[in-house]
Amino acid sequence: MQTMKAMLIREFGPPSVLKLEDVPVPEPAPGEALIKHDMIGVNFAETLMRRGLYHRGGPFKFPSKLGLEAAGRVAKLGKDVSLPDIREGSRVAAVYRKPSAYAQYGTLPADQLVPLPEDLPLEVAAAFPVQGMTAYYMLHEMHRMQPGETVLIHAVAGGVGLLATQMAKHLGARVIGTTSSMEKARLARKFGADEIINYAEQDWVREARRLTDGAGVNLILDSVGQATFDGGLKALADFGHLILFGSASGIVEHMVPQSLMRGSHTVSGFWLHSVRERPDLIRPTAEAVLKLYSEGKLEFVIDEVFPFADAAKAHEKLENRRSSGKLLLKL
């Protein structure tokens, strides 16, 4: 049996629970492809999973792999795969529903893979899928951002935040970002944010209303959750829309739908897996993000590339709010 290195967790806990172990290389089932990973993207959700805080800890069976995205090449095809651009050796990006990217190999339904151009830098290939498609789908499909609208983006200097900022600016929106440090504020401004609120020091709801002359913002991208959700409803303009797509500060436990009536507000949720599992959505979405990149309209900020064995260091940096942009693991 062929074995590979994989980063496993055998319990929930701090970054030190991540352990490099030898496990069997998975076999692709009918319709699947085996992908040999070259670079792995690290996402905030994985730090929540490791701590047992993602979707309230479930469904995890220990030992468990971790990791949602990787770029690499197709190493083997299962039976019944007949896609013209997915062959052995094809360069692809993979987004996994079942955490499994922190490993040398992974398997995925072949029709959910994203074929990649040979000249795409490896860092971009591993950085764009989860954060890029999330930012893109929210601003172009969940809410069709209009020129002149104002969007408030929480964690504006993070992976999703910097990409959403650039996309919103290209759509003609005004961007108000929130962040916790001056350094992150400077970076977000460099990538187009018009206004920054330091929510560690300022009352961000009051500031958002002041910056919009009392009107409020048209859209909020809320990945912080518990600490920001209620304030978000107060910062929205009439007919405003809040998209809840994360829980960095904890889960929003309750919402009173009646409270949406007063400002004719919309609250929606977004989860990338709804896109990922639809072959008719994942490819067009990925292609749209890569088109923005190839046209020079989107820059990926790579904060740090860690050796695969140092995944715990990447987690530590991400969950302690010391990263901006993307963290990667190099195999």
Ligand SMILES: NC(=O)c1ccc[n+]([C@@H]2O[C@H](COP(=O)([O-])OP(=O)(O)OC[C@H]3O[C@@H](n4cnc5c(N)ncnc54)[C@H](OP(=O)(O)O)[C@@H]3O)[C@@H](O)[C@H]2O)c1
């Ligand atoms: N729904 C989906 O499909 C989907 C897809 C991708 C990402 N997400 C979510 O989007 C968010 C951003 O993901 P990312 O990978 O790009 O991460 P990230 O934004 O690079 O990092 C997380 C950032 O969240 C902010 N934050 C606010 N409260 C925090 C807290 N209590 N603890 C730690 N950080 C806190 C920090 O920025 P400041 O220091 O500036 O506050 C931190 O840097 C995450 O919540 C993630 O789960 C959801």
